């Protein structure tokens with residue numbers, strides 16, 4: 105990751121003076137580009153920000169999103185409408201009915217009080233009040249029924265929203281270009297969207313329902329209050345606005361805090377994986393790295409804890425001030441009401457209803473303020489979610505939907521930079537792979553072989569230059585059209601936590617193979633049949649120790665399955681990146697025999713460090729520092745006496761010595 109361009113404001117922003125230090129440290133770290141471990145210990149003093157913690161996109165988000173409630177509400181509303189339109193409509197209707205019942209109940213209460221406070225015998229007054237009393241009871245009952253109905257409909261909304269939001273996130277992530285996964289900003293956005301965005305989206309859906317209910321409750325109570333005496337309405341606002349300010353302020357503090365700590369959170373998560381997952385367990389013990397892992401945890405977790413405490417304290421202070429001001433406002437409201445009765449501006453019965461209405465309105469307004477402010481806070485995270493979807497969408501390349509012929513591949517001045525990297529991984533490479541030709545890419549570690557192979561396969565788009573299949577520039581073609589024509593075995597293939605059968609068939613999951621003949625052919629060519637024969641449930645054995653009944657394979661056994669997966673795919677362009685590195689000699693020999701058979705009617709790009717395996721390639725291309733340094737047949741390159749000859753000589757000597 106290169107030093108991100110983050111200003112001090114990015115990490116100090118809205119916060120108190122202490123955090124300005126983190127901004128300065130951040131800028132310094134960004135300027136020096138030093139690695140985290142050589143920087144100041146994040147536990148010292150104010151929250152110091154190592155370079156991997158910096159997150160420039162978080163800095164601008166609050167201002168943009170805090171423009172108000174609508175921007176927080178619309179995306180949630182749209183999702184609710186898509187995810188659960190029926191329950192959403194039911195909630196809206198029942199909430200309106202509930203609000204009307206509340207208003208009706210308040211007016212009926214005035215009738216009851218008027219009768220009860222009139223002169224005459226107590227029994228007569230009670231009897232006179234009875235019809236209104238029944239109306240109050242009916243209104244109360246209707247509200248209760250509506251509230252139960254709202255809860256039932258609401259229970260269907262939240263899970264449906266989560267389900268839809270998750271699917272959209274995964275769609276966006278799966279649809280993003282491969283290069284996006286090499287970009288740290290994309291990762292930060294994705295983590296914010298996945299870890300917080302989804303959670304808060306669900307909460308925001310809850311709060312929206314709450315907000316609408318509270319709003320209708322307020323309209324009912326305030327409307328009744330306005331009819332009883334208009335001056336009570338502005339006075340009532342005095343009681344709730346300070347609280348509203350406090351919750352709003354607390355939400356901003358929380359978001360600013362998350363902007364500062366999102367990468368630390370991720371760091372803790374990564375250390376947590378190291379400490380608890382199976383894969384690193386053996387190496388950590390072998391290297392006695394347990395104390396180191398714990399140290400790593402503390403370095404990230406201590407400042408997180410301190411930041412959480414600082415945030416909670418600041419929020420409590422702000423809320424306390426809000427509460428005190430709200431109490432004063434409420435007292436003032438009652439004083440005004442007392443004055444109105446004292447000077448005979450409102451009758452006592454109306455004042456009695458006003459007290460109830462004020463209580464109802466205050467409760468509803470508090471609910472509203474809380475829900476609205478939580479919604480604004482959650483809206484910030486929902487915006488993160490939306491932003492991730494948008495960024496994934498932006499990275500999604502759309503192209504023409506055309507048939508492709510990859511038998512002749514031409515690279516024309518191709519240069520490729522990984523995101524955020526100044527040095528090109530592949531530099532100005534031009535070459536042509538002719539139909540049916542097998543080329544081998546060789547060179548030292550990091551010379552650009554895998555990157556070049558991924559460019560040929562259309563997984564990356566060149567920063568400059570063109571990759572053409574036949575005469576078609578593949579940068580302009582739909583991604584799925586390209587992928588359809590390539591079979592590929594990559595370095596470090598995925599170990600699918602699924603059955604052995606799925607591990608092969610996922611190579612082309614929609615390939616019709618009812619008798620499993622293609623599966624068996626691919627498995628035999630890759631030597632995976634021998635692996636499967638020894639599994640307790642054969643092809644149906646679950647290959648993941650993390651689930652009950654699952655088994656684990658050796659590295660070479662996994663690789664045989666991965667090779668079988670690549671072969672099962674069956675496409676005209678074959679790209680093999682170190683397919684046999686973890687295989688034993690027998691399996692390697694078998695795989696190369698299969699490769700030779702496959703190469704007869706395919707264009708093949710083979711990457712390997714075992715130069716003995718590339719002797720039969722039609723052409724060998726040696727990459728050095730991203731550039732095409734040598735090109736020719738095995739014999740030609742040996743005669744040239746360059747880097748290839750040196751490497752071959754070295755390897756031959758190793759075998760001879762052995």
Ligand SMILES: Nc1ncnc2c1ncn2[C@@H]1O[C@H](COP(=O)(O)OP(=O)(O)OP(=O)(O)O)[C@@H](O)[C@H]1O
Nearest residue numbers: 286522525529547548549550551552553554555556
């Ligand atoms: N995802 C990535 N993000 C940024 N830089 C990368 C990424 N992958 C590779 N690189 C850089 O690109 C350069 C070429 O890497 P590449 O993997 O293509 O080399 P290679 O020749 O295949 O190496 P090896 O023989 O070790 O497999 C290296 O300097 C590497 O550091």
